[in-house]
Amino acid sequence: MLDYITSYLKSTSTPGQAGNYFWATVYILIIFGGVSVAVMAMNWLERKALAHFQIRLGPMRVGPHGLLQPIADAVKLLTKEDIIPDGADKMVFWIAPLIILCAAFTTYIVIPFGPTHAVTDLNIGILFMLGVSSLSVLGVVMAGWASNSHYPLIGGLRSSAQMVSYEVAMGMAVVSAVLMTSLHGLGLYGVAANGSGMGTGTLSMISIVQAQYDQQAWFIFKFFPLGFLAFGLFAIAMVAETNRAPFDLPEAESELTAGFHTEYSGLRWSLFMLGEYAAMIAVSSIAVTLWLGGWMRPFPHWLAGGTWDLVFSLFPGFTFLALAGFAFLGVIRMPKHPLFKIQTIGLAGFGAVLGLIGLILFIPPVRDRIQDIYWFAAKVAMFMYLYIWYRATFPRYRFDQLMKLGWKVMLPLGIGVLILTAVLGVIL
Amino acid sequence: MPWDSEMVARFKQRYGSGIREASTYLGQSYMIVDSSLIHEILQLLRDDEGFDYCVDVTAVHYPQREQQFDVVWILYSFARNLRIRVKTLIHETESVPSSVDLWVTADWLERECFDMFGIKFDGHPNLKRILLPDGWKGYPLRKDYGIIQQDKEWVQINLGIESGQ
Amino acid sequence: MNPTSTSNLDLDTRQETFLDANELIINMGPQHPATHGVLRVILKLDGEKVLGTECVIGYLHRGVEKIAENRTYTMFNPYVDRMDYVAAVSNGLGYCEAVEKLLNVEAPPRARYIRVILTELNRLASHQLWLGTHALDIGAMTPLFYTFRDREEILKIFEKYCGARLTTHAFRIGGCVYETYDGFEDDVKKFLKFVPPKIDEYEELLTTNRIWLERTRNVGTISAKDCIAFGVTGPVLRASGVKWDIRKAQPYSGYENFDFEIPTGQNGDTYDRYLVRLAEMRQALRIIDQAVNSIPEGPIMAKIPKVIKPPVGEIYHSIEAPKGELGYFIVSDGSTQPYRVRVRPPSFVNLQALDLMVRGALVADVIAVIGTLDIVLGEVDR
Numbered sequence: 001m002l003d004y005i006t007s008y009l010k011s012t013s014t015p016g017q018a019g020n021y022f023w024a025t026v027y028i029l030i031i032f033g034g035v036s037v038a039v040m041a042m043n044w045l046e047r048k049a050l051a052h053f054q055i056r057l058g059p060m061r062v063g064p065h066g067l068l069q070p071i072a073d074a075v076k077l078l079t080k081e082d083i084i085p086d087g088a089d090k091m092v093f094w095i096a097p098l099i100i101l102c103a104a105f106t107t108y109i110v111i112p113f114g115p116t117h118a119v120t121d122l123n124i125g126i127l128f129m130l131g132v133s134s135l136s137v138l139g140v141v142m143a144g145w146a147s148n149s150h151y152p153l154i155g156g157l158r159s160s161a162q163m164v165s166y167e168v169a170m171g172m173a174v175v176s177a178v179l180m181t182s183l184h185g186l187g188l189y190g191v192a193a194n195g196s197g198m199g200t201g202t203l204s205m206i207s208i209v210q211a212q213y214d215q216q217a218w219f220i221f222k223f224f225p226l227g228f229l230a231f232g233l234f235a236i237a238m239v240a241e242t243n244r245a246p247f248d249l250p251e252a253e254s255e256l257t258a259g260f261h262t263e264y265s266g267l268r269w270s271l272f273m274l275g276e277y278a279a280m281i282a283v284s285s286i287a288v289t290l291w292l293g294g295w296m297r298p299f300p301h302w303l304a305g306g307t308w309d310l311v312f313s314l315f316p317g318f319t320f321l322a323l324a325g326f327a328f329l330g331v332i333r334m335p336k337h338p339l340f341k342i343q344t345i346g347l348a349g350f351g352a353v354l355g356l357i358g359l360i361l362f363i364p365p366v367r368d369r370i371q372d373i374y375w376f377a378a379k380v381a382m383f384m385y386l387y388i389w390y391r392a393t394f395p396r397y398r399f400d401q402l403m404k405l406g407w408k409v410m411l412p413l414g415i416g417v418l419i420l421t422a423v424l425g426v427i428l
Numbered sequence: 429m430p431w432d433s434e435m436v437a438r439f440k441q442r443y444g445s446g447i448r449e450a451s452t453y454l455g456q457s458y459m460i461v462d463s464s465l466i467h468e469i470l471q472l473l474r475d476d477e478g479f480d481y482c483v484d485v486t487a488v489h490y491p492q493r494e495q496q497f498d499v500v501w502i503l504y505s506f507a508r509n510l511r512i513r514v515k516t517l518i519h520e521t522e523s524v525p526s527s528v529d530l531w532v533t534a535d536w537l538e539r540e541c542f543d544m545f546g547i548k549f550d551g552h553p554n555l556k557r558i559l560l561p562d563g564w565k566g567y568p569l570r571k572d573y574g575i576i577q578q579d580k581e582w583v584q585i586n587l588g589i590e591s592g593q
Numbered sequence: 594m595n596p597t598s599t600s601n602l603d604l605d606t607r608q609e610t611f612l613d614a615n616e617l618i619i620n621m622g623p624q625h626p627a628t629h630g631v632l633r634v635i636l637k638l639d640g641e642k643v644l645g646t647e648c649v650i651g652y653l654h655r656g657v658e659k660i661a662e663n664r665t666y667t668m669f670n671p672y673v674d675r676m677d678y679v680a681a682v683s684n685g686l687g688y689c690e691a692v693e694k695l696l697n698v699e700a701p702p703r704a705r706y707i708r709v710i711l712t713e714l715n716r717l718a719s720h721q722l723w724l725g726t727h728a729l730d731i732g733a734m735t736p737l738f739y740t741f742r743d744r745e746e747i748l749k750i751f752e753k754y755c756g757a758r759l760t761t762h763a764f765r766i767g768g769c770v771y772e773t774y775d776g777f778e779d780d781v782k783k784f785l786k787f788v789p790p791k792i793d794e795y796e797e798l799l800t801t802n803r804i805w806l807e808r809t810r811n812v813g814t815i816s817a818k819d820c821i822a823f824g825v826t827g828p829v830l831r832a833s834g835v836k837w838d839i840r841k842a843q844p845y846s847g848y849e850n851f852d853f854e855i856p857t858g859q860n861g862d863t864y865d866r867y868l869v870r871l872a873e874m875r876q877a878l879r880i881i882d883q884a885v886n887s888i889p890e891g892p893i894m895a896k897i898p899k900v901i902k903p904p905v906g907e908i909y910h911s912i913e914a915p916k917g918e919l920g921y922f923i924v925s926d927g928s929t930q931p932y933r934v935r936v937r938p939p940s941f942v943n944l945q946a947l948d949l950m951v952r953g954a955l956v957a958d959v960i961a962v963i964g965t966l967d968i969v970l971g972e973v974d975r
Contacts, residue, residue, distance in 0.1 A: 054738035246732065246804055249957065395804045396732025398957045400641070453906050454694060481821050483911070484937040488924050502909055502922065502937075506821070506835070509842050513909065533824030536945050544658070559651035559974060568659055569933075575656075575663050 027119045031108050039277040040070040046388050053392035064347035065330060080266030085148050088263070093146035097264065097271035099139035104278035106132045111285045112206045114295045114372030125205035126174060129286055130167070133241075136279060137163050140260050143272075147263040156260035158399055159243055159250040165406035166240040166247075172414025173234040176226065176421045177290040178203060180219050181211040183425055209294030216301045220291040223424050229417045231291040233410055235383075238283040240406065242276060244387055246394035247402055284383035285376075292379050295372035313367045316374040320358030327351030431457045435477055439469065458513035466516045467525040470501060473514065474530050479503040482531035483511065485538055487545045491571045496520045497547055501527065523548035526555075544569035561586065616644065621959070623652050629726070629963060630970025634947075641955045646948050650941075653974035661934035666692050666766060666901045669934070674760040676936060677972040679722055681760045682715035682751075683914040689764045690845055691910035691921040693895070695903040696766070703891040704768035705847035710781060710884045711754070711763055712846075713877040717788070718747040719915035719967075720870050720877075724795060727867070727964035731808050736795055743791045746784050753780070766901060768894035781885045785878060792874055800868070809863035813950040813962035816861055823946045827917025827939055829966060832869045833861030839913040846912075851880045863965045870967075873915075902929050916940050916967050936975055940968040 044059075048066060051058030059066025084093055110125040112118040122128050137160045144156015182201030202208060212219055220231045240247040250259050261272045288294060297312040328351045334344045361370055397405065431450040436459065440447050446469075449460040461469050473479040481504045488498040495517040504511045518524060526549035527534045538549045539558040546567035549555060557564060563586075564579045583589050617638045623631040631652035637645040657676060661669050673688045674681035686708055693700060700708070721744045725737035748758040753774055755763045763769065799805045815825070817833040830837060838855045840848040856872030858865025903925040911920035917939025924933040943966050950966075951959050 050734075054735050055742055056738060248732075392735050393798070394733065395728065395799075395802065395808055397804055398808060398955060400955060401807050454697060454908060456907075456909060458907070482824055483918065484909075484920060484922065484935065486922060486935045486937075488933045500922070502920070506837060511843075511909070513907075531824065532819075532822045533942055533945060536941065537824075540941075557651075559654040561651070568656060571662075573659075575659055 024119055027117075028109075031111075031119065032105070035105070035108065035278055035281060036274075038281060039274055040074070042277050042280075042384055043070045043073065043273075045384070046391075049385070049388045050392050053389070064334070064343040064350065067347075067350060074270065077266050077270040082267065083263075083265045085263050087148040089146045089148070092142050093263075096139045096143035096146055097268050097275065099142065100136045100275035101271050101278070103132055103135040103139065104275045104282060107282045108278075110205050111282065112209060112289060112294055113376050114369075115206060115210070117295075117373060118206060121204055121206045123202070123204045123207075126178065126203050126208065126286070126290070129205075129282070130171065130174065133279060133282060134164075134167055136275065139275075143264070144260040147260070149263060152260050152262045155250045155262070159260055162243065162247060162250065162399075162402060162406070163241055165403055166237040166410070169406060169410035169414050170234055170237040170241060172411065172418050173230040173237065174286070174290065176230040176414075176418045177208070177219050179418070179421050179425055180215075180222050180227070181208050183215060205289050205294075209289055209296065212293050213296055213300065218291060218293040218296075223421060226417050226421050226424070227291065229413065230421070231287065233414050233417065234287055234291070235386075237406075237410060238280075238287060239387065239390060240402065241283060242280045244276075244280065245391035246397050248391075249396050249399050249402065280384065280387060281380060284380045284387075287383065288376060288379040295376045297371065297375050313371050314362070316370055317358045317361040317367070319374070319378075320354050320361060324351045324355035324358060327354060429453065431459070433457075439472075443469070456511070456513065458515060460515045460517065463516045463518050463522060463524060466499075466514070467527065470503075470514065470527050470530055473503060473512075477505065478507045479505045479512070480531075481506060482527065482533050482537075485527065485534050485541060487541050487547055487569075489545060489570050493517075494519070497545065499524055499541070499547060518547070520546070523550050525550050526552040528552055543567075546570070619956075629968060630973075632944075632963070632968070632970055632973070634959065634963070636956065636959065638956065643951050643954055643956065643959060646951055646959070648944055648947060650944070650970070650973050653970045655975065657975040658934055658936065661931055663930065665929045666903075666931060669931070670765065671760070671762045673936075674762055675971060676938065676975050677914065677916065677919070677940070677969045678759060679969050680715050680719040680915045682711050682763050683719075683912060683919060685762060685764045686712050686846065687910065687912040687914065687919050687921050689766050690912065691908055691923050692766045692901070692903065694910050695906065695908045695923055695925055696897060696901065698767060698895045698897055700768040700846070700895055701892050702847065702889045704764075704893045704895075706884050706888045707769050707773060707893065708764060708846050709848065709851070710881055710888075711751070711761075713880045713884070714747050714750060714781075714784075715761075716877045716915045717874050718744045720874050721747075723870065723915075723964075723967045724867075727961075727967075728799060730960050730964045731805070733799065733802075733805070736798055739791065739794060739798075743788060746787060750777075750780050750784065753777075765894070767897040768892070770894065772893060773888075778885050778888070781881060785882055785885070788878060789875070792871065796871060800871075806864065808961060809867060809965075811860070812863045812954060812958045813965060814860060814862045815946060815950050819946070819949060820861070823949070824942045825917070825946050827913070827915070827943065827967075828866055828869045828873060829861075829917070829943055829946070831855065832858035832865035834859055839911060839918060843911075845910075848880075851883050853880050863961055866965045900929055902927060911937065914939055916969065916972065917943055919972075938972040938975060940966075940970075940972040944968050944973055 044066060047069065048058040059069040062069040062072045084090060107129045109119045110122050110128055112121070112125075140156050140159045140163065144153045144159070147153065147156075178201060202211065215222070218227075220227045239245075243250060261269060264272060297315075299308075303312075327347055331344055331348045331351060334340050334347065360366060361374075429452045431452045436447070436450045439459070440450070443462075443465055446462045446465040447459060448462065451458065459469075483502040483504050484500070486500050486502075488500065490496055490498065497518050497520060499516050499518060501514045502511065503514065516524065524547060526538055528538065528549075528551065535553070536558060538552055539555060541547050542549065542552075542555050543557040543559055544567060556562060560568070561582060564582050566573055566577070566579055568577075580591075584591075617640075619636045619638055621632075621634040621636060623633045633649040633652070635647045635649065636643055655675075657672055660672055664672070670685065670688060673684045677684050689700075721740040725740035728734075728736040751761050751763070752758050754777065755761050755771055763771070815823075815829070815833055817830075817835050819825075820830045820833045820835065826837075834857055836855050836857045839845070840853075841855060853876045854872075856869045856876065858869050905925060905927045907922065907924045909920060909922045911918050913919075918937070919939055920937030922933075922935035922937065923931055926932040947962060947966065950962050954962070
C-alpha cells in the first residue's frame, strides 16, 4: 500500500493521463473538499475584510473573531424552509442551481495546481474551462425563468447578457495568452535565442505554465505592455463574469430588479452562493495560470540554484507560522473575561493547528510537493482579496454603462491586443 | 402700516378698489386683492415685476368671517430680493383660479391646500388629495374639524379597524 | 394611498403579458432599502427608460400644522424638530426666529452665535448623512460607514449640550435655554481639526472615481430656469447655477457677521449637487470656526413675557435649512396658541421636480436622483 502511494508520488504525469482512476478520484475528492473549505473561508474573509474596510468589526461572536460564522450560516441555510413559488416550474427551479454548481465545479478538472497536480491535463484545457464556465449562463436564465415573477426574470436576463458579453472580451484576452505560448524566444520580448521562430502553441493548461517557465517570463510581463493589457482585460472581465461588484447591478438590493436568485431560499440559495464563489476561484485560477505563471515560484531562473530553491520552499511553512502568530496575537488581545474563556481557548487551538501545519510543511518531502500548490493558492488568494476590495470600494455600474464597457471598450481593446501580440510574435 | 411703493401705486392706479389693502407689518409687505382679479395680478407680478419664484401657496380658515378663507401666495423676486404676500378672501363655496400656469411649483402646493381646506383651484391639472388618502372625507385644517377626528369610515374599510379609530 | 386610485398615468395601457408590453407600470413601494423614508414612486417605463413618474406621499403625515393650532407657542417647539428629523436644529431655529419676529424681539448676541454654531454643525451632520445614503444607493457601501462615524462626533456635542442627539429642541423662543457646557468651545475646536481630513477622505473615494462620475454626470439634470419655476431651493438650485442663499440674501441670526462663500455648480446634474454639498460642508466648517472663536459674553435669553401672546398679525420667516428654504408662516390672533402655522417644507417642493429630472433616464437613475434631492419624508409629509 505504502509502496503504491510512494510510487505514485514519484510519477511524472497527472492521473488522467496515466489512466489512473483511483488517484483521479482521490484528486477530485480533495479538490471538492478543498474548494468547499475555500468557499467557507472566502465567506468569512469577505465579511471580515468588508467590515474592516468599513471601520467596523464584522462577525466576532460566533467563533473567536467569527471563525465559525460560515458554519453557522451553513447550518442556518440548511435548516430553512424550502419555499417554491406557486406558479414556478418545479423541475427547472430545482435544476437551475445544480447546473451552475456543476459548471463551476467541472472546471476544476483541468486547473493545474502543479506540474503533475491536476486531475487531468486535457490538451484543450483552456478551451474546456471557458466552455464549461459558460454553461452557468444557462443556469442563470433557468433560475430567472423558473421563478415565475418578473423581477427575477429581468434580473436573470440582465445577468446572462452581462456574462455573455464579458466572455467575448475574456476570450480575446485568453487567445492573446495562448499565442504567446507558441514563441520560442526567452525573456520579456521573446527574442529568439537561435532565431528559429515559432514553437508549438498549446491550449493545455499545464503546457501553458510550462511555456512560461521555458520562456523565462510570466506572460503578464511578456511583450510589455501587451501582456499586462491582456491580463488587465481578463481581470476586469472575470469580475463581470461572476456578477461581482462593481458589476453587480443584477443582484443589488437597492435597485429595482432583485436578481435571479430572489425566489430561492435556504439550501438552494446556498448552492448559488457556492457556485458563485467556486466560479470566482475558477476564473482566478485561469488568470493565474495564463498570466501569473501558475505554480511557479518567483524568479525560478534568475534566482536559480539549490539555496534559492530551499529559501522559497520555506515560504509555505513560514506563511502558516505567521498565520498562527496572528492567531496567538488575537489570543493575547482577547478580553480577560470569564465569558471569553471558550473563545480564547478556541482561538489558541486554531493557532496551534495552523502552527502544526506550518511545521509539517517544513518536512522535506512535504516541502517539495507542496511548493507548487502553495504558490498557486497564494496567487489565487490575492485575487480573492482583490474581489473583496473592489466590492468595498467601488459604486455600481448602471446596466447600460456596463454593456457599453464590455462591447465598446473591452472588446476593441482585446482585439487590438490580440492583433499586436500576433504581429509581434511573428516579427520578433 | 401702509405699504408705499411704486409697484403698489401702479396696481392701485390700475385696479383701484380691487386692491383692498396694501400694508407692511413687521417689515413684511402684503396685499389683499379681490378674488376676481387675483390671477391677473399674480400674472403681472410674475411677468412685469419679476416675482419669478413662488415660495408658498397656503390658506387660513376664519369660520366667523363672511369670507371664510384667506388664500395666501408668498412670492419672491430674485432681482429685487423682496418677498411679498398676496392674499385674497373667498367664501367656502367659491373657487380660486389656479396659478399652475404661472409657477409650476403651485401644483403640489395647491393640491395640499385642497387636501387640507377643500379650496378648489380652477384649472389645476390634477386636483387630488396629496397627503391624505384618496377616499378621505373631511378637510382637516378647517377649524370645525376636531384635532383627534378621523374619517372613521375610511379607517374601517381600509385598515380593517372595527372602531374606526 | 388607496391602491386602486387612478393616477394621472393611464393605467389602462397595461398590456396582457409583461413580455411584450410597451409600457410597464412599476411601483417603487413605500418600503425602500434606501433610507429615505416612506415614499412611493409609480414609474411608467418603456423597457428601461422612464416615461413618467408619480409620487405618492402622505405615509408620514402627522398633522403637525393642526397640532400647532392646539398647542401654545412654547409647547409647539419640540414638534418642529420631528419634521426634518435629520436637521432638527435648523427647524427649531426657523420656528423660534419666526415667533421672535412676531413678538418683535431679537435674541441676544450670545444666543445668536450659539445658534449659528449648532445650526452649522447640524448642516454638516445632515450633509454627511446625505452623502452616506446617496453613495449607498449608487452602490458604494463604504462611505456610509465613514460619514456616520464622523457624524457621531457632532451628535456627541449635541448630546452634551442639550441631552438629545437627533431631535434636539435646542432653542427656545427668545434665545437659548442652556448655557454652553464647560469645554464646549474646546470640543468644537477639536472637531474642527478632526473633520477636514475626513471630508478629504470622502472626496478621495468618490470625486474622481470613474464609476461615480459615470453614474452621476448628466443624470437628473435640471436647468436654473426650471429650478426657479419649480420653486426648488437649496443645494439643488445652487448646483444649477443660481448663486442664492438666504443666509446671504436675507441674513438672520447673525449670519451677516460671518465670512463664507456660496458654492455653485454649472450643469445642475447629480455630480454638481454632490460637489456643491461637499463645498457647503467646508463652508460650514469655516463659519463654525469664525463663530466659535468669537462668542460674545452676555445673556442667552431675551426678555420675553412668561406667557407668549403675540399681537394679532402674520409673519413669514424662512431660513436656509440644509435641504433648502424652510419657511414658517405664522398667523397669530392674539391668544397663547397660534391661529395657523404653515411650514413651507423644502423637501416637499424639491420632490415635485423629480418628474422633470428623471424623464428619459433609466430606472437606476431614479434612485440616484431621489438620493440627490436629499428629501426627508418627515418634512415632505409633516
